[in-house]
Amino acid sequence: MTKKRQMSGRTVAELVTHLGRIAHGEGFVDDLTPAQWSALRYFSGANRFSRAPSAFAEYHGTTRGTASQTIKSLVSQGYLIRRRSEADGRSAHLDLTDKAKAILADDPSLTLMQAAGALSTAARRHLANVLERMLGHVALEHGKRPFGMCISCAHLKGDGCCREGKPPYECGFLGEPLDEAELEQLCVNYEAGKASAVKHAFSRAALR
Amino acid sequence: MTKKRQMSGRTVAELVTHLGRIAHGEGFVDDLTPAQWSALRYFSGANRFSRAPSAFAEYHGTTRGTASQTIKSLVSQGYLIRRRSEADGRSAHLDLTDKAKAILADDPSLTLMQAAGALSTAARRHLANVLERMLGHVALEHGKRPFGMCISCAHLKGDGCCREGKPPYECGFLGEPLDEAELEQLCVNYEAGKASAVKHAFSRAALR
DNA sequence: AAAATTAGTATCGTTTCGCTACTAATCTGC
DNA sequence: GCAGATTAGTAGCGAAACGATACTAATTTT
Numbered sequence A, B: 001m002t003k004k005r006q007m008s009g010r011t012v013a014e015l016v017t018h019l020g021r022i023a024h025g026e027g028f029v030d031d032l033t034p035a036q037w038s039a040l041r042y043f044s045g046a047n048r049f050s051r052a053p054s055a056f057a058e059y060h061g062t063t064r065g066t067a068s069q070t071i072k073s074l075v076s077q078g079y080l081i082r083r084r085s086e087a088d089g090r091s092a093h094l095d096l097t098d099k100a101k102a103i104l105a106d107d108p109s110l111t112l113m114q115a116a117g118a119l120s121t122a123a124r125r126h127l128a129n130v131l132e133r134m135l136g137h138v139a140l141e142h143g144k145r146p147f148g149m150c151i152s153c154a155h156l157k158g159d160g161c162c163r164e165g166k167p168p169y170e171c172g173f174l175g176e177p178l179d180e181a182e183l184e185q186l187c188v189n190y191e192a193g194k195a196s197a198v199k200h201a202f203s204r205a206a207l208r
Numbered sequence C: 001a002a003a004a005t006t007a008g009t010a011t012c013g014t015t016t017c018g019c020t021a022c023t024a025a026t027c028t029g030c
Numbered sequence D: 001g002c003a004g005a006t007t008a009g010t011a012g013c014g015a016a017a018c019g020a021t022a023c024t025a026a027t028t029t030t
Helices: A002-025 A034-045 A053-059 A064-076 A098-106 A110-117 A121-142 A180-184 A195-207 B002-025 B034-045 B053-059 B064-076 B098-106 B110-117 B121-142 B180-184 B195-207
Strands: A080-084 A092-096 A169-171 A176-178 B080-084 B092-096 B169-171 B176-178
Touching (some): A034 A080, A034 B002, A121 B110, A169 A180, B034 B064, B053 B064
Antiparallel strands (some): B080 B092
16 A cells, blocks of 8 residues: 555656656757756746746756856856846846847747646646645755746745735735736746645546 | 647656756765666666666667776676676676665666655556656657657567467567567567557556 | 945866767677 | 667766855845
8 A cells, every 4th residue: 555655756757857857858959968957947037036046056056166167157158137136235136138048938848837737727737736736745855946837836925906005916025015917937936836736736637 | 828838848858857957966876876877777677688788878879889888887786797698799788786686776867766665656657657658749749759668569469368388478670479478578669559458558567 | 435245257177978989798690 | 591770788078957055245134
């Protein structure tokens, strides 16, 4: 019984790593290395609180030094623009240039996105949900932050309704207003929440 | 519409690569490098037709040269045993030593397996199924073989019933008999089978 | 104001890995 | 059969990735 569970857990784990590796494998496209592609992808999807070198380092599972190196090369190649943080003089913000946005259309991991896109909407949502839970489990075990979207974050406040002087959404952790487009960006400060919403989406997908 | 589909496909793709990287990240355990752990895992799960350097190279998304190097180090450390193939003088077979089997209990990607194991049986099976489909899609796109288990392979013949002189299962591609334990091992020659067969095999395996 | 913490960078040495070249065994076509 | 092509595996080189350490500068703590 336990053995069987172990067994198919192993199968799933192998599928995940294999899939990740294969999709990531064809890396050296358009003169960018796999690590550089990862960084570009990260800065493309991260929200404004998370577009810093150390956040990327943590996301990418590497050291700040390595991350710094990757970022430096992207800045020198004109894919990222570095900007000092006004709030904290130590921090730096990285933003994508138009050149970067253009080249992301050739992202080598596009086939993986397409493979996911080929699934039914329900299956895809279910999949995202399950993977998110697994990520939470693994991140917790490794003492890392899971990185998730505001849309399913415990810190999210607000209901999208505009009241006078109030933003439609807000991050309860940072006390910062959020607009709708930001809800689906990655954040370092993500904390798993909304168990009910999760379960709801989950059971719905399972019926498919 | 299409944009939204793209969007959440991207989310899923990112989850997969992130999960793979995080779990794989904590790699340098017990004096083995991440690549060596991968190899060990591969040779632990691959069937006897697939335990060759080139098969591992393809699975691991790398070149034969690199794979050869990784394997060499494992052999010299006493984790793998090299054996010449009698059928094909060019080929080599690698088998795990007891030392390797013992160390696999410390597999750094164990947390990922546990995260998968924490799911419900139905969710896990569904997940494996979906990931398998995605892998097929990606592998096809990249011109690589998807590597799967006999249990859901189009080449599998037989129904598990022992008739006189006939093995319970057989690989229709290689014309080789298969025993039950081999049905859940990885094979290079895997080819996606009919969806109905997949479902059947899966539900049967679940009962085991 | 001193000490501790944090963000980021620089540098070094190891490891990984793609690439090319090579050997040896097997397969193909004439 | 036999010459040429193909395939399995290895060797070695150079580039890239990355962990580790050490460092600067800004911020927070006490």
